[in-house]
Amino acid sequence: MQKGKLDIIDKVLEACYKHNPDALFVMSLMHQYEERGSLSKKQLEGLYQKAAKVAEIPSNWLATLEATIQKMHTREKSPVITTTPLFVKDEAIGNKMSAILEKYPQHKRVVFLFAKYNQHELLSISEKTEVEKFYKLLIKM
Numbered sequence: 001m002q003k004g005k006l007d008i009i010d011k012v013l014e015a016c017y018k019h020n021p022d023a024l025f026v027m028s029l030m031h032q033y034e035e036r037g038s039l040s041k042k043q044l045e046g047l048y049q050k051a052a053k054v055a056e057i058p059s060n061w062l063a064t065l066e067a068t069i070q071k072m073h074t075r076e077k078s079p080v081i082t083t084t085p086l087f088v089k090d091e092a093i094g095n096k097m098s099a100i101l102e103k104y105p106q107h108k109r110v111v112f113l114f115a116k117y118n119q120h121e122l123l124s125i126s127e128k129t130e131v132e133k134f135y136k137l138l139i140k141m
Helices: 008-019 024-036 041-052 059-071 091-103 108-118 125-138
Strands: none
Touching (some): 091 108, 108 125
């Protein structure tokens, strides 16, 4: 607290304590205010809610407390970002490669592409076209 400056928070705390000396919330706020010299925005909002119910507290103290609360920074949590997987298996291409390998298990190019597919690597458009061509030639004869 600066010298010569009124401490409204302390006055409001004392007034709330005098109104109800058994209030644990107010006592804990008083203790924390004495220890740290400040309260968080949420704590001040709670104090304001309690103080608004006490008739003996002047309205200008409440207005000052409210202005202090509004000046404080509000921490906002960033929304949770759902990520889409980098690789989504194209089941149709996988089924076509499996069908080719059932009939021709030694087909080197399809074995290579199927291994790439199973390791969650992206197949290029030309590789997919190649699998389609092999499927038409070897299976759909």
